[in-house]
Amino acid sequence: MSGKHYTRREFIRNFSLMILAGLSLPLLSSCAKEEVEDFLQKHFHEMTEEDKRRVITNLERRYLEKYGRKFQISTQEAVPETFWGYGLELSRCIGCRRCVYACVKENNHSRNDPQLHWIRVLRLRRGNLINLEDSDHYYDPDLVPEKGFTYLPVQCQQCENPPCVKVCPVHATWKEPDGIVVVDYNWCIGCRYCIAACPYKGRVFNWAEPNIPKEEINPSVHYLGNRPRMKSAVEKCTFCIQRVRAGRYPACVEACPTG
Helix, strand or coil: CCCCCCCCCHHHHHHHHHHHHHCHHHHHHHHCCCHHHHHHCCHHCCCCCCHHHHHHHHHHHHHHHCCCCCCCCEEECCCCCCCCCCCCHHHHEEEEEHHHHHHHCCCCCCCCCCCCCCCCEEEEEECCEEEEEEEEEECCCCCCCCEEEEEEECCCCCCCCCCCHHHCCCCCCCEECCEEEEEEECCCCCCHHHHHCCCCCCCCCCCCCCCCCHHHHEEEEEECCCCCCCCEEECCCCCCCCHHCCCCHHHHHHHHCCC
8 A cells, every 4th residue: 555645534445345355454564654543543532732743743744745835733722711603694795705715715625626615605586585495506797796686605504513413423523612513534434424414515525636726725724624635525614713713703704895
């Protein structure tokens, strides 16, 4: 396996197949030390501070090699006695999608092949807010807002009792003390149970290796937030965890021209 770096989910798949074939020891012996360490990485909640520093150091090295940028990966914990939430005044939304673009830039989304967004803005005819099935995700007028339409941004709702968390078979996603639902991409096995469980279509899946131009990379990231993802990992809005835990607004809030 030395010719390719295997992700956790690929390792699990191959390891399972090899166990069924009675060949697990040859598989482990053929793996690079780095691949074995990735597979055996502890759950984030079980890591000591030393464990976290070691994982972060390895990630920063890999990102430097891949993107040619020096990353600063935070593991800052929730601010005590703080619970995050947001308000959305629909009468002010003009459907400009600036929140979408700001989110893409801040959170290192894959730009093309695949193109992924954490925020979707729905266009609905006024008087028809109840029937979201008739909404349009791909409107493209010359100017917004359009007469007779209302716009509804939708992303992860950071649910009080998130169904996505309940269905994850490996506990790769959980709710933090400050209300933010996070994903550990290193632990995600790509089963997509969480996507099926989400009633808001708030999660997306990397069907291919994410594509981010090196010059557009944001190197200021959080381990549980906007760090670059990998193929077959699920991702979602994290309320800009790297910003709010440092005393800043989420990127979408700062970008909205109508407040």
